[in-house]
Amino acid sequence: MELKQMMESINTLDKKALNKAQIRVNSLAKPLGSLGKLEDIAIQIAGITGDINNVIKKKCTIVMSADNGIVEEGVSSTPQNVTALQTINMLDGLTGISVLSKQAGAEIRVIDVGIKADLEHPRLIQKKIMYGTHNFAKGPAMDREQAMEAISIGIETVKQLVDQGYNLLGTGEMGIGNTSTSSAVLMSLTGCNEDIAVGKGGGLTDEALENKKRVIREAVDYHKPNPNDPIDVLTKVGGLDIAGLVGCYIGAAYYRVPIVIDGFISAAAALLAYKLNPVVKEYMIPSHYSLEPGYKSMMDTIGLVPYLHMNMRLGEGTGCPLMFNIIESALAMMNNMITFESAKIDTDYLVDIRA
Ligand SMILES: Cc1cc2ncn([C@H]3O[C@H](COP(=O)(O)O)[C@@H](O)[C@H]3O)c2cc1C
Numbered sequence: 001m002e003l004k005q006m007m008e009s010i011n012t013l014d015k016k017a018l019n020k021a022q023i024r025v026n027s028l029a030k031p032l033g034s035l036g037k038l039e040d041i042a043i044q045i046a047g048i049t050g051d052i053n054n055v056i057k058k059k060c061t062i063v064m065s066a067d068n069g070i071v072e073e074g075v076s077s078t079p080q081n082v083t084a085l086q087t088i089n090m091l092d093g094l095t096g097i098s099v100l101s102k103q104a105g106a107e108i109r110v111i112d113v114g115i116k117a118d119l120e121h122p123r124l125i126q127k128k129i130m131y132g133t134h135n136f137a138k139g140p141a142m143d144r145e146q147a148m149e150a151i152s153i154g155i156e157t158v159k160q161l162v163d164q165g166y167n168l169l170g171t172g173e174m175g176i177g178n179t180s181t182s183s184a185v186l187m188s189l190t191g192c193n194e195d196i197a198v199g200k201g202g203g204l205t206d207e208a209l210e211n212k213k214r215v216i217r218e219a220v221d222y223h224k225p226n227p228n229d230p231i232d233v234l235t236k237v238g239g240l241d242i243a244g245l246v247g248c249y250i251g252a253a254y255y256r257v258p259i260v261i262d263g264f265i266s267a268a269a270a271l272l273a274y275k276l277n278p279v280v281k282e283y284m285i286p287s288h289y290s291l292e293p294g295y296k297s298m299m300d301t302i303g304l305v306p307y308l309h310m311n312m313r314l315g316e317g318t319g320c321p322l323m324f325n326i327i328e329s330a331l332a333m334m335n336n337m338i339t340f341e342s343a344k345i346d347t348d349y350l351v352d353i354r355a
């Protein structure tokens, strides 16, 4: 299906289910609103699936892995081959996302959308579009067809997972240099400046941060991506990992499955997907508040408030398994708590102190 056609067939949340879920939450034996954001999450998921009672059958974080040509400009402290090395470590169960997923009873799918190396691993999903993007300080990162292909890979991945019975998804990435592409996307879409958008990523000296800011500022000024055309932004200053994740958010909204946003890079992709179609936001569940400075602008622009404050700034998708645990707690509340009626508690004296 054409992307445009898919976008047009994305629906808003099921209002009847949202109302029924709110009534059910208010009927549970507790002061009104006292389970706070757990209530919001359970209600949102009811709106997504159309059912007020939901159980997570299988959950998975999709990790898009790709290299970024912009690293030639000295914007990352880490050598580029760390993308390939960490991708293999992830698949071997050894990285942050691997161990946190295992703890949460979740899986990961790792997809090579553009690593600058030929990797062999039985669990690596091979979808390489190119050997890393071009250096966007010198020209467009990729062409429009390549961006669209990466988006399609994200959509297709979601479709396959949904077909396999996964009903909770998360987004993650691996790609040295991808905090630079994410900052450039943020500046292009919102017009904010480099002091707001650019941070130290995986780690930089103060001096190297100034260089990173200059490189990104000059590139955005040079390309002048059209803020009303997210694909133009993606093509000129984005990354293949970000493009793949844009497809994941679109796919999740189309197939009506909740999708968790991780950190800065996942949020850049969420912002692009939101700009393509604001309704996609209704299917997104933010996780933690990344310490990368531009993250706040991204969330503010989409209009989402992250749930967790963990001082995390790793990426890979690490916020997702943490959030999966919270989401399953919200569903346990909805499915298993006693109601006022069953508990024979008189509700006449209930005072609603919610704002
Ligand atoms: C060992 C290591 C493991 C990582 N896992 C995720 N990232 C994170 O850092 C990278 C982006 O930071 P920058 O833009 O500064 O290069 C991405 O791969 C992101 O997932 C890592 C970074 C490193 C160094």
Ligand SMILES: O=C(O)c1cccnc1
Residues within 6 Å of the ligand: 179, 200, 201, 202, 262, 263, 264, 265, 266, 290, 291, 292, 312, 313, 314, 315, 316
């Ligand atoms: O918040 C993130 O996702 C992040 C921050 C720094 C480096 N890599 C990822």
